[in-house]
Amino acid sequence: MVSTNRHIIDKSLVAPFKSRQEHRKNIELEEARKAGLVPAEVDKNGKEINPHIPKYVADTPWYIKTEEGPSLEHQRKPESNVNGKKKSQYDRGAKLFQALTYRKGACTNCGSMKHDAKSCTERTRKVGAKWTGKYIAPDEMIETLALLSYDEKRDRWNGYNPSSYAHVIKRYELHQEARNKYLKEERIQKLEDETDDIRVDEAKADESKQTDFAKVEKRVRTTGGGSTGTVRNLRIREDTAKYLRNLDVNSAHYDPKSRSMRENPNPDADPNEQFYVGDNVWRNTGQALEFGQMNIHALEAFERGQDVHMQAAPSQAEFLYKNYKAIKERLTSQTNCTILEKYGNAASGEELPKELLLGQSERDVEYDRSGRIIKGKEEAVPRSKYAEDVSINNHTCVWGSWWKGHQWGYKCCKQFMRNSYCTGAAGVEAAIHLLEP
Incomplete structure (x- = not known):
């Protein structure tokens, strides 16, 4: 027996055979159309086809079945035709009919006719609409747009209306407005409590809206938009500007961009009468000292071979510095306990032994004329940390x-x-x- 494999071939997918003469005539015709000697080719809708379009663009792919003849419909965006109107988006949230009673064949959970209980997206009710007959959900509009493109079929925002989110934004705006009003009333109440003798008028209370001098904003210098730090919007109006504290040109330098004056503008004045002594004073207080010690610890650890860098991994450097301080405190406490256990604590009020106070003891040793011990024991000679009196090899x-x-x-x-x-x-x-x- 001889078995043969027979394949069924769709003749519409096979290009028609052309002889050499027909192929040569087609090439000459294309060249004439490109040169403008022959009119351009026309598709089935009566539109001219540009002869300069590449062949791989103008030819219809084999997997698209179209009518015979040249056409560029496969290059155009397909649009759905629903009720005589072109449509390419879904109507999200559209409802068709609101029933008042349960209907046969509807969803047993919500009562809608467009889906069953397995496909229901509502919360599962304790007793479904089929048995209660109340709170029937409306029927949804289900559309099937078959001529959508690949991306349109998978666009999960297709048919979304941004105005449907307006009520959420409105709710947050009302919440923020109420919060600002509460904070304003709290500031006014605090100001009235602090100033018992001075009555706060309404005009000054209304100015609390403008007292946002502590607002922090980004300062941008570079053309690329990179921020170089943060500064306060305004200073307090009652405070004297730093550059007005000493008008001498040789006094402390003032930087107008950062609004800082590091040195003391009046170093010869009475310290008790000086209100501002320069920005460097604050650099040696608070967390600035701890940050400097942590930076020094990171540098010393890096020199000893540890892979730590303050700028590259600040969290790691801070963690190692905390561990170092904890270990140091534990060793210090152990050393203190050992010393107190051995020598005692003079501040505790306990009476110390006389041998510790005067360097003497009651130990009695009696010697003869030759220096040999007759009574008592001689004081032991303190030994060093090295091995002593060790004899080897007999x-x-x-x-x-x-x-x-x-x-x-x-x-x-x-x-x-x-x-x-x-x-x-x-x-x-x-x-x-x-x-x-």
Whole structure:
């Protein structure tokens, strides 16, 4: 048996065969149309087709079935035709009919005829509309626009009306207006409580709307729009300007852009009468000192090999600085507790031992004429942190306890070689025999 594979081919998708002469005539006709010698080609709607359009643009794709003849309809945006009108957007939220009672075949949850209970988007009711017959939802408008483009079919904002969000904006505006009114009344009430002898008139209270000198705004210098910092909008009117405190041109420098004067404009004046002493005073108070110490800690840690940088990772640098302070405080407290446990606390009022106050003790030691101890124990000699009186290789003395002939050696066996094995009395006799002439 011989099996054959048969394929069914749609003849409408296959281009018609053209001979060499017909192909050559078509090329000559296209060149004549481009040169203007022959009128342009006309589509089925009577519109001329530009002969300079590329072939891959003018030809209809194989997957689009159109009537025979040249056309550019596949390059135009398709539009839906609903009730004789061109339409390309959905009517979002459009309702068709509002029923008063439940109808057979409607959604058992809300009562709408356009969907079933599985497709219902309303909150699931405890008792559905089918059994209560109340609060029937209106029927929605369901449209099927078949001639939409690929992007229009997947546009989730298709048919959205921005004016439907206006009530939300209105609600927030009313909330903000009420909040501003409450804050204004609170400021006026606080001002009246502080000034018991002075009555606040309504004109001054109305000026509280304009006292927004503390408002912080961005200051932009660069052409690209980058902000270089923040400044206050206005200063308090009652405050004297910094550049008016000393009119001498050689006094403290004033920067008009940042509105700062770092040095004291009147350094020779009485400190008790000076109200402004320069901006540098505030740089050495508050969190400025802590920030400087944290920056120094980051630099020292980076020099010791830790991967920390204050500008690149400020959060990491702050975390390491907090850990450093906690560990330092814990070690300091442990050291203090150890010292107090050993020597006591003089500020606590407890009576200290006499040996600590006078450097003396009641220990009694009695010696004979030769210096030997008869009674009591001699005071122990304090030892260093290094190993002492450690004998190796059967030695009873350390190396360097004997000196002879400009050489160091062991006193127990009279040997000059270091780390040698001790031979005892035999070694002493051998050394004496070697030293005899």
